[in-house]
Amino acid sequence: MIPRILILEILAGGLVVAALAGVPVGIWWYDDYSFRAKFGDDVRIITLTASAGQGRVTEEHVGGHNYWSGKFDRVQEIIVDKGEKVALVITSADVTHSFVFPPGFPVKDPIEMEGGHTAVAQFVADRPGSYLVECKAFCGCAHHGMFFKIVVRDPQRPGGSASGSDASGPRKTE
Numbered sequence: 001m002i003p004r005i006l007i008l009e010i011l012a013g014g015l016v017v018a019a020l021a022g023v024p025v026g027i028w029w030y031d032d033y034s035f036r037a038k039f040g041d042d043v044r045i046i047t048l049t050a051s052a053g054q055g056r057v058t059e060e061h062v063g064g065h066n067y068w069s070g071k072f073d074r075v076q077e078i079i080v081d082k083g084e085k086v087a088l089v090i091t092s093a094d095v096t097h098s099f100v101f102p103p104g105f106p107v108k109d110p111i112e113m114e115g116g117h118t119a120v121a122q123f124v125a126d127r128p129g130s131y132l133v134e135c136k137a138f139c140g141c142a143h144h145g146m147f148f149k150i151v152v153r154d155p156q157r158p159g160g161s162a163s164g165s166d167a168s169g170p171r172k173t174e
């Protein structure tokens with residue numbers, strides 16, 4: 001027969017392991033949950049990281065040692081549907097960045113974030129077109145690479161209403 005003290009020890013050990021694993025998982029879950037709850041279920045959250053070191057705005061995780069060792073792909077066109085509610089969440093992995101939206105885009109003010117900080121731009125994509133979002137804060141040698149493109153397409157018009165638009169602004173053909 002297994003001694004009672006051994007059973008208690010195994011149970012106690014199990015509790016310690018559960019606590020050690022449960023606390024970080026709980027924090028991660030709560031963090032994620034509260035972050036999403038802030039915007040509501042109908043909002044599409046697009047998370048980007050700006051890295052001046054590589055001159056990239058990327059969807060990949062940048063942080064810790066991979067800031068130095070990683071090679072990050074520039075985010076491809078971000079395609080949103082007309083009428084879609086979007087929260088654009090940009091974190092700076094290093095220095096201050098300031099992203100400016102072109103005329104005609106629903107976000108009028110630049111979004112600026114200091115190193116390590118996050119800024120959010122919420123908008124409803126109301127006008128189809130192709131919009132180039134650029135960093136206007138000189139952030140290093142690779143500053144010229146700090147841009148990304150948002151394409152607003154009209155689901156009612158197959159083939160994409162963005163055609164005929166230009167990356168430099170919301171020029172439309174309609």
Ligand SMILES: [Cu+2]
Nearest residue numbers: 135137139143
């Ligand atoms: Cu910059």
